[in-house]
Amino acid sequence: MLEQLAALSDVQIELHAGGLWLGNRRQQMGKALRDYVRPHDERIESLTGQRFGDRYFNELLLDSRHRIDSEPPIRAILAVITLGGDGMTMLHRIQQSYYRDGLWIGDREQLVSLAAEQNIERNAFISAYDEVDLAKHLNESQNWLMRLDGSGYPTLGLERDGQLLPVQVSRFYGDPEGIRQHVTQMLFS
Template sequence: MSIPHKTLHYVYDPLCGWCYGSAPLLAAAATLATVSIRLHPGGLWLGERRQRMGPALRDYVKPHDARIQAMTGQPFGEAYFNRLLLNEALMLDSAPPIRAILAAGALGADELALLQRIQSAHYRDGVWVGDLATLTRLATELGLEEGAFRHAYEQQALEPALRESQTWLRRLGGQGYPTLGLAWGDELQPIAVGAYLGDPAAFLARLQQD
């Protein structure tokens, strides 16, 4: 009996700590030949929800990040806590990294790979991922040509992608990020991400169930 091909729908935000905590699950899913991954960008830090860096933000996220690290093993670097989050000249803004990921997809590149590189740069390395120069460097690390990436980045319109993502969030009954659902044939099943955090093997087993 042939194994049905499935699509894993992933509603995410690149600057969501729990999405970073879920990264090992998505990396594991990407190894399955029978599963395709579709990314749907959310808007956690957009418009009026953007947050200025500084001690207040650090004090707010630090206990959440500690819990994420304890549950998932994902590393949060000292430069993230004690340099990036304290730089009040910067703004926590999801738009630039989302636009970069959409640009990678428009060029036929691996959106998930760039998302996870952006996440590790932000949370592990304490790098500001809100400017085009940094995002271009990360994209070229993955093999994208600089000029083509910059052009694609400037062409991306966020609103259509964000509207589509909100549709998927509703279809999957999600309350925020990350939200995951598995589709095949006429089936669409939400996946409770919290049940698998820190356990990619169990997540793979779930994806391969009939």
Template sequence: MSSATLHYIYDPLCGWCYGAKPLVQAAQAVVPVQAHAGGMMTGRNRQAVSSQLRDYVMPHDRRIAEYTGQPFGQAYFEGLLRDHSAVFDSAPPIAAVLAAEALGGRGLELLGRLQTAHYLEGRRIADRDVLLELAQALGFATVEFEAAFDQVIGHELDEHIKASRALLAKVGGQGFPTLALERDGRYQLLDISSWLGKPEAFAEWLKTSLGADSGPHDGAIQACGLDGCAL
């Protein structure tokens, strides 16, 4: 069997990416997974938390919970989404994930922790202090992690997001999450809609299908758009 890589194009503030988290974790036991952050809520797309934002995202998030089985906490719905001093900005958590990857190949591990912190615990993952605290809790040395984080913010983040968007276009993805299986330089876009909430089945499909030329393409793809999640 030829070597394969599963490319995962995501955003840390994408609800459907959180919904797909168990699938990505299950896939890691089968095939190397490479994460690419698309920067959905960066720059002009950063948003301060407001009543309007809460009213918009809550039905969307409840649909994700129902569709995927992923839990959304009261600390998120009734805490973070009512905190009008908070800002939804993808750039800092993306930088933290890239720092974790640079330091120990643990970017996906930190991403999973950040998703839980945001959607279940209602933490402000755009805040530097929160990111450093969560990284330290995973065993990263604070000074080393902070230096890597600053390196990404200052010199690498914009190029990473640009490259991720280019890859998204190359594989034919429309939003986040996008998963594409690369074998021998060829990319196969995967429709994971039918696997959401079924990580074990997805892992089994990967095990038996890595040598095949086609994957599941049925159903309406559940994803966030390039500049935000639509209902």
């Protein structure tokens, strides 16, 4: 859906991370977590058509050496944006790496390699990654969520002429063309 919206010439997408798996909400990976998330992921797949890879379900989620953690990918996306890269592209590559390919994206080296796909130099990325003010970003995200009267993620909003309008994203799961048409209508009505 975001790719469809990003293709609209009158739309500029600004990403705001929610931080679902931070602090005491970080969960140990292993069979219990896999069994917990699998029905949710299968529901997402049936609603949206987005595929989850076998390696994700049968290897990554079972790897108890890791804790599911939102911080590394959020830092990586914000670092890429800071360095002039495309945050949407980084988000997409992180999601593909994790959910499709079953790669651990909590590893900074994996994130360095994804940033390098945008010709972002390793040391610059690491420096920007380490300097991200995560607390400030998450606070700003919560403020946007409240302004949109959102209840979770994903939440989308359209800011037009100083007015913030919620986009009912759940209506368009599996229908990216529909959300593009809906937002186009919102822009010009």
